Amino acid sequence: MESELADLKMIIKELNLGQDFTSGLRELIIKKPIGDNGVLAQELVEKIMASFCKTLKMLNPSKYVNEYPQIPVAIDSSCRKGGRRSPEDSSGSCCKKSSSKDQRFCNKKRKISGTSVKETSTLLDDGHVWRKYGQKQILDAPYPRSYYRCTHKFDQGCEATKQEQRIQENPPQFRTMYQGHHTCTTYPTVSQIFLDSQTHHEDSSILLSFDSNVNHYNPYFPTFPSTKKDMKEEVSLSCFYPNQHQIQSSSSDYFLPFEYDYSTPTAETFGHVKAALSSESDNGNFISSGSSCTEHCMEMMLGSIDFEDLPFSI
């Protein structure tokens, strides 16, 4: 029995390694698309990732959750579909009152590992869709703490949660604590990638895609931007991170000339940026530049461009 458990642990460990390697490969492909086969490669990587997740979910016994926190563990949604449950439901079918209560707090162990804390002056959109499920007044804290879970907790078993709490009124200061990793297949928006890049890669760059062709498969931007307003908000948000904002792509339809310094906007560089935003093609439009874009530059861009008049369709 013990040796079987040891074997299972080894299998899960190996699968986790494979998952990590595939994740690394995905990042590489996203950063450096490999020509004509790039889309196919991205699709294959997504399928491999899905396969790893599926296998790990099947193998994962709940008692290993703490030892392998990166394993996505799906909750038995058949016992809690649709969020609300009528009182009579609790006495029937799979969720008898006692077992329901047993399950209710099965994940209630206070999470210590796998957390990250951010303190910001504003409550920024982190790119994920959260559902508020509680608010609590905390002892000796002047402001209540809000509890959020990933909106895909029940449909995809995503266990990511976050807590938000105002810690100061003037100037406003908020503390956001993230717990768990997103295992849902809703890909991050530009702002999320940007926030991640702040945490993990000092010199990372981002790609702004204004692709309006829904058939063009791009796993990181499946629906972006869904509206022109969304796009404006995404671009606006990036203004908060002026020194790290780079617009870059190696397979762009539109290149900003590299000989210009886009960190100091001039009439000339503005013309390039505006033309890039306004251009259109069948394969989608990309802006590419080796220069970083400063907050000032982004603000001026936003001020000078009428987003409602952009030619691509939504």
Place this chain on the structure above:
DNA sequence: AGTATTTGACCTAC
């Protein structure tokens, strides 16, 4: 009507 938020109650970890 469907979805999201609010909020008091409940339960567990400490």
Place this chain on the structure above:
DNA sequence: GTAGGTCAAATACT
């Protein structure tokens, strides 16, 4: 025993 995290009915919103 208490503080903090979660549930779920009620309520608000779209």
